[in-house]
Amino acid sequence: MTSPRLVARLAVRWLLVLLVALSSAACQKTKPADQGAAGKKVYYTCSMHPQIHEDAPGKCPICSMDLILVKTAPATPKPGADAAVYTCPMHPQVHQAKPGLCPICGMDLVKQAVRSTAAGKASGGSADLTLTAQQVTLGNIRAQVIGPDTGRAKVLAPTVLTGTITADALQTEGVSSRVAGRIEQLYVRQTGQILQRGAPLFSVYSEQLQALQQEYLLALAQSREQGGPYRQFAEATAQKLRLLGLSATQLRQLAARGRPNPVVTYYSPTTGTVQTLDVVQGQYVSEGTPLVTLTNLATVWVEAQLNPQDVAKLPLGKTVTMQVAGESGSLRGKVVFLSPELSGSSQVALARIQLANPGGRLLPGAQANVLLDAPATAATAQTALRVPTEALIREGDASYLWTQTGERQYRRVRVSTGEGSASSVPVTSGLPPGTRVVVSGAYLLQSEYALRQGATDSMNGMSM
Template identity: 30%
Template sequence: MTRPAKIFSISLLTVLLLSGGGGLYLSRCLLAGEEVSIGGPGAAHAADVKYTCGMHPMIIVDEPGLCPICAMDLTPLKSGTGGDGEKSKGERKIKYWVAPMDPTYIRDEAGKSPMGMDLVPVYEDEAATGAVIRIDPVTAQNMGVRTAVAVRTDLSRTVRTVGLVGYEEPRQYSVNSKVAGWVEKLHVAETGEMVRKGQALLEIYSPELVSAQEELLLALANNAALSQSPFPEIADGGKRLLESSRRRLKLWDVSSRQIRDLEQTRQVKKTLTLYAPYGGIVTMKMVNEGMYVQSGMELFQLSDISKVWVFADIYEYELPWVKAGQKATVELPFVGGSTLTGTVSTVYPYVEAKTRTVKARIDLDNPGLELKPDMYVNVRLEGETVQGALAVPGEAVLSSGEQSTVFVALGEGKFEPRRVKTGLQGEGGMIEIRQGLLDGEKVVTSAQFMLDSESKLREAIQKMLEPAGEPEPAGPEEEIDDLFGEEKEDLDELF
């Protein structure tokens, strides 16, 4: 090559170097004596490059950017893996469709995710989450790997627990005195005694009651005298005074019969009798004969136990199976094993701090008074059956506290770790899978901890390794030597 030609070649080379990466490609072709067509087959091939995420291979887009799931940089898809055109895509078989933002939301057909995004196809040669684990079948047999099929089934559960008999709160009564005085005689003197409504409780002497009786007799005589008055207003005044005296005694719990006896006999009584306003068992007695009582002081507590409440302890994991309105069977273990049937009326909206249980209240009739307050009973609640639930054995699910994982057996010694969302757990140990599995898929039911350790180990090693196929960055001097070779030597001679 002549010197002017060299100078022209070097000048052109310098311009191409300053133009960037595209210039490097063009300069290499020029130096090699090849024809270069800008925007030709090379550019068309670059436009066909697809980009994917190394952690979520179901993400395939046309332009570089960030993964919508983990926000990692997308990488170019290697030839043969992203599908060379529509032909290779058509040859790949779609395994299921997954939501871009929720890997546990999978469906067997295209559609929309709960967030309104289009579902992304996952092919059979891809893993939905994490890397597929490959284990030799002989090794898997030695590990004791067993599988079960995810099937649609009916889930039910019988909750067996203990209950405590209690009083029906609306049938608990407090009896008190509305006047101050001395208890002359106590008719009900024992705790636990059965009291009928209207039964005499005690006789009380009160100066206020004596004065009220005298006022009633005066009002009665006054009304008789004024009733003959020719003036209607005066006659009405006598009647109003009489009614006021009667009402005063009634407000002090003096019975209507005692008031009628007073009006007939016209004799003031030293003591008046207080009667039970309710019927029930005397559960507490706070008064004795001869005792001075203040107005408003509580004298008795009465409880009607013809109906009782049974408080059943429900653990937190059993709460989905217990609802108000369902039938309950109560067994009395110390009364010949007899059973009673009731209804769950209330599931209390708080947890007992000491027992970590929720109280479910069962209302029961107690005609023979077999149920005694504070008695322990056995309770059996039949939960409502969940029909057509997708379920797997409970031992197939690994729970880390934040997420649940199952290992899907893909065949030929391949296992795929997949996140799932679980639901109710049935009587036979079956657990509902709400998201993350499809009907008929096989899950591992034993040796999952070994598979989980293997997947975690491989993931950690993969993160520590350098990305395959990326050469180490070369220095500027080495890069020029590789690209230009002899032309660089001519450049050195010139300068």
């Protein structure tokens, strides 16, 4: 019969053996999976946490998702030769030697060229960026061959100044009240109304006008009877009425009527558009009160602001080309004013350009672009390479272009540029003639490049 002490000793020994076995199994879970044939690595990982590597199916210890099988092939190329691997755009840690699907997300793997060490050094150490056909289509990525300019002289794109159409102050006239009184009738009720010269503006009741009219009629009657000094007195009174705005026709009508008119009508002194209306019917006004502003829109001004370096391009009297919103063609105008000083806050100069406006179709307040012709460049610019402005990527002081190196393969190259225009930039170094440069979608390539670089750096920093 076995003693109790012996049974206890055996139980302790079996418990120690069981603990050692469990510890060994736990340690085996954190080790990488076994190497398959020809160095192929086989393991199970989590699609959300790729740092998890298990050698058997199971659940992710972090999120409890089912682990998936991953088979990767070594991506190290033969020394001195180029090799190709297939990787996932979303999971760059996946490398396979042949096309297929990403074991994590199921996307099509894309081919990625892996250069040898010597080739990598020659190309700046950056591999080509390979996209799928769907990415190229959705990103509207287009490339074209960039060659040298062949003209004798290259004319740069014109400098564009933003301006605004304003009323010509030389064609603007204000109408104010000549006497104190009440506006009995207002014939103009809204701005924008077009008036012809001689059209009625308003009628005013004024005791001052009545008194002068009565004085004129008395002097006129005495001059008819007695002549002499009364004739001069009548003429002096008539001159007062003229200065208060009465026309020769109104004076003749007053003399023919023989009695004062309590309400006197004033007429438009010019043809123009009502720009401002500062009175309402029935309002009492004093002498000199502004009533109406009339502007003749047969000519207008375009006021543009220009930087100090552009002042020399716009001398007085020069004829320039302008584009006005809503007008199909270009318009020509003459510079009539150039500010002799810069604005204190914005440090820009003001230029006014007079523009013919037949029919009054150009309205004050509309936007206009003034085009300043750029001078022809020197003969040294005959061989310069020019790329569209949207093709250039700037990172701080560095400038980059994306070039196409193969079917759906693109490479970022650093270039040096000169002073460009609004539409193109000259490339002084870093771009051989005949290179296919991405002219549309460069920023999408840059974003994809930054995304993959970030993903690669992140995976390199993980503990596998």
